[in-house]
Amino acid sequence: MGSRSSHAAVIPDVDSIRRETGFSQASLIRLHHRFRALDRNKKGYLSRIDLQQIGALAVNPLGDRIIESFLPNGSQQVDFPGFVRVLAHFRPVEDEDTDLDPKKPEPLNSRRNKLHYAFQLYDLDRDGKISRHEMLQVLRLMVGVQVTEEQLENIADRTVQEADEDGDGAVSFLEFTKSLEKMDVEQKMSIRILK
């Protein structure tokens, strides 16, 4: 598999993928290469186990959720277009992305979509809201053992209340966006090599 023989032609539907994700040809080739490297049995898709094999993901507190995000709607596998589609969220925002054609769908790497990717990592039950419970779960993953459960609950309460504007005790996507409006999401949710 080390051969760099993979050309763009090898990738099925390369043009539509490019259009959808905005990746450059070179990036797509590299990603395809990576995809095939991860795909152990040459199945043509990645299973959950394939993704779990990535060593560092095991120590990532959000690793499982991120693997989950690659697998759409409970299915156990992801094909190359799906794989690239998820990664396209992390493509840096470039100048040509900003002059939006209103007819075109919003590019996957727009601020909104980047935020939405992060949001759905929190929102486990997909009800469009981060409940207090969901917030607590994330916090538990992120904060580690140093902080007691009681303190975690306090933090979770406060975090939710801080963002919660309509007083329903949960953070909707709109509220999530608002709480981060001062943050440079475009920068913080982009990886340079994914051009």
Added chain:
Amino acid sequence: MLRAALSLLALPLAGAAEEPTQKPESPGEPLPGLELFRWQWHEVEAPYLVALWILVASLAKIVFHLSRKVTSLVPESCLLILLGLVLGGIVLAVAKKAEYQLEPGTFFLFLLPPIVLDSGYFMPSRLFFDNLGAILTYAVVGTLWNAFTTGAALWGLQQAGLVAPRVQAGLLDFLLFGSLISAVDPVAVLAVFEEVHVNETLFIIVFGESLLNDAVTVVLYKVCNSFVEMGSANVQATDYLKGVASLFVVSLGGAAVGLVFAFLLALTTRFTKRVRIIEPLLVFLLAYAAYLTAEMASLSAILAVTMCGLGCKKYVEANISHKSRTTVKYTMKTLASCAETVIFMLLGISAVDSSKWAWDSGLVLGTLIFILFFRALGVVLQTWVLNQFRLIPLDKIDQVVMSYGGLRGAVAFALVILLDRTKVPAKDYFVATTIVVVFFTVIVQGLTIKPLVKWLKVKRSEHHKPTLNQELHEHTFDHILAAVEDVVGHHGYHYWRDRWEQFDKKYLSQLLMRRSAYRIRDQIWDVYYRLNIRDAISFVDQGGHVLSSTGLTLPSMPSRNSVAETSVTNLLRESGSGACLDLQVIDTVRSGRDREDAVMHHLLCGGLYKPRRRYKASCSRHFISDDAQERQDKEVFQQNMKRRLESFKSTKHNICFTKSKPRPRKTGRRKKDGVANAEATNGKPRDLGFQDTAAVILTVESEEEEEESDSSETEKEDDEGIIFVARATSEVLQEGKVSGSLEVCPSPRIIPPSPTCAEKELPWKSGQGDLAVYVSSETTKIVPVDMQTGWNQSMSSLESLASPPCNQAPTLTCLPPHPRGAEEPQAPLYPPSDPRPSFAFPPSLAKAGRSHSESSADLPQQQELQPLMGHKNHTHLSPGTANSHWCIQFNRGSRL
């Protein structure tokens, strides 16, 4: 010894022209008798002058800042340089000779380190490492580029005949000059950019460059200097190689020295639990030691201190106490600002000394033009390359600011003064040129950069408060990016940062942080903690009766057993929620909650007492006693404690209770933590705990209250004083045997001496008729069970009020705990009873001869209460005090 050191410090400042210190008596004088008065100027001259200069500089600073208009237009550094010029002129006119120069020795050993330490320590590390690539490029490549191009161009200028032939300098001399004039100066950059407020990325790039280029400057300067001294004919190819190698040695060596000292510093502060007072000193000493060590080994000292500050901060901040943190911060800022002020002023003064410099217009103009031009060119070229790799490219405006922000300063001046005139014949010309360049960059560029930034509409830095959401999501983003890099299979920046953080968490933090500190060290937690502190402070500032303005519900019960500091804030919250109850009482359906409300309402009264102040004379060199500024905090503690005690009372009459709360878990640990925390929060010996104020007998005089409404408050339920013995019960029992008084309720069978009818009617009293007694197994404590329930009840009421499950919270408004308004709705609840209720807390202190050693036996309990009861600052908080005569009598041991 001390004098010698001091005069050593002052001598370089005072300048070579200063006469050496003289003994006051010259041998020829006749021996005087006993002198009534003796003038010994020379004894104190050197330190006196140093102090005087710093004073003048500080006063000048004050004067500049009197006018907002001037300082908003003109950077302080310009003003200081101009002031220096004036002062230097005066000195020159009076003394006929130039004195008080900026001596390189003073500058490098005393004035520069505080500034660099300050900037390294407070460097936003995340931002710094995020932009490390760019910073290093500009610092290394940029400085090299500037040095060589400027030097070469000046040499070309000389070859072209534009520099007067009396400037005797070869290519090497010009390169040497180029190397010292090319480095962007951290002091000047900091002074100007701190006032300009460009966005963080731009700032960190320019500023980081100015710090890190020191290594390059030092190497270049040394290499060129030794080449010049050797003579260009003798320089061999290996020397060039050595020069390149020394670049690595000097920079990496400097950084390594800094990191070693950072490690030592972090490790040392881990063990300062009992000697908090020297914590700030350690920070300064070890950082300074790093600087001197690097200087001694002729490594880059600036780099060493920067790395030391950058590396140790995380661990040191976690280890040292809150007060030490504040002290470090302020001392560092004070020293740095002092040094900066003196540097600029001395720069101005030094420029007056015309004996040191010689003018050549060609050289001066050429240098000015070249440094500006090549700086700009270098920035543009490097940025072009960097932008190929940067996620967020630096745009043209950024480049303009970066080029224009390349200020030269005192480092260049000190270096040029250090040149050896015999080896570098053109030294005087170089000095003059350097002075002009420094003045031009600091004054002209410093003056114009602000309008330029405005005109170009450079993205400014926006300061916003941290929010938990941002902090949390930022972490999420980091993890997401690290994970995506894993998936993509590219081990980039995020991957390595993630790895580093894991390594840090696993090993470094474990090693370098106190265990108690390590447990609470989490960034999300930290933000939470700071938010709480902020709210708490605003709460106290507003007189203690306004909740956090956001209308957030409050974090519920504190987790005292883990962090004392958090309990501070949480306690504040509790009292805050207590203060808000009045409105809730009205219009709420009588329910289980109502009971709690009623209980809570009683608590309110605690806020109305006007306690008598008690001062404890304390002057210990080793422990800081609380000063007046802390009264606010103490106040809230006390109030809170009072409320708690009353909540007991309202639950049960005449109960004895131990101070140990019925929270059985982690008692063993609590003892340990409690000690540590008490020290951490109070910074004082733990012994002065409860005893000092424990004997509190609250005499509540509520005549006015009575007139106003016949319905009575809790206080009126009881005929006699209710006595809380805030002590371990075993002691209570002992005391009880001695005194035999009923009020102390010594016996296990606790019988309310005078059960009022109110008690029966009060809703929360029902079902508690029988006083169960349980004898705890560990000690002889005999604690009524319902006391536990009482405590739990009050706790849960606090808790539930602090974080109401649903829409109750927003309705909490922020009323002062006003007794009257609140009483009425509760009227039916409380039949009238004795108007003069009084609570007595006959405490342990009562027992004469209670020694510290004895008290330490029940430390856990004490720790629990100590922050609550505080000891001396009884100020009254609530405005409701005015119309009722509440008072508290402090009685040691006596009871009503």
